[in-house]
Amino acid sequence: MLFRRRKPAGFIERIRVFLWPRRSFSRSFQYFGKRILRLTATPHAIAAGVAAGVIASWTPFLGLHFVIAAALAYVLAGNIIASALGTAFGNPLTFPFIWTASYKLGNRIMTDDFQETHKVIDLGQLFRHLDFSQIWGPILKPMAVGCLPFALVFGVGAYLIAYLSVAAFQSQRRRRLDQKRTRRDGLSNGQTV
Template sequence: MKLKRRTRYYVLRFVRLKANPHQVALGVTLGFIPNWFPTFGLGPILSMGLAKLSKGNVFAAALGGIVGVPLWPVLFWLNYQIGGLFHDKPSQVDEIEEVEYIEAINDTVESIQTGSEQFLTGAIMNILVSSVILYILTFVLFSKYRRRQGHNL
């Protein structure tokens, strides 16, 4: 029950932000970007820093960063799959169950021969596509909600 109430609280706080739709969409989008990389738990902090540097909404960035944390196995798997489309080498990871956090970090950091080139290519492509989609989706939804509530943009 507490989780449901807390979730509702943060959703209401999000939609009542005193920022314009561009700032909110930019914050959410920049907040989600660090989730594509192994950040050792520092993703939400990096998210807020990116938002502050780009004049996006920091609260929206924190939410964007936190939302992606439980998705990391899927995001890492997508990095390998998309990166594999651009490289001749077979994918380092074929199924989501094969994603191990430590191995993903080693493959990313160690050397180009272990799959980091594939991972980074996939991450860059995924960041580009997901950022455009997430920005547009957040901007449109936030704008519609604000108009429906009679807030000035």
């Protein structure tokens, strides 16, 4: 293989790279940004797909983000690949903030108590039995309710940023291709005359 490592990465190295990329997070974000810009679809489809991915990242259903994003992209007439790339909004760096914000807001909305009151939840006891009904009430239900306002705001923001970026990129790309075409046509017409 041409690009294979001489010594395969071990388990610990793979975990380290998953949590902290080799090059940097900015390079990873640039990669995702360029992948989104280079998709072949309308600006609306790409932006709706990215927004669907961002919205799905706010939900507390961690294993279902791709499925939720694809379903939302389908409903919004968005690009499904862009929705998968949009789920990168939820990553090991942002999940603690997402979960904390959605849990706190959900608790405040559900209890109509906007004062700083905290219920003590024994996560060890809840996860020891792995009963979904016991985890749903105190943890997942407030997170599911609290994620909705954040998902809406961040989804609209992601749509606007992606739409404007993709429209500008595609317009610039068309202009560049038209310039190349006119130069090529001008050279070929000049040579045949």
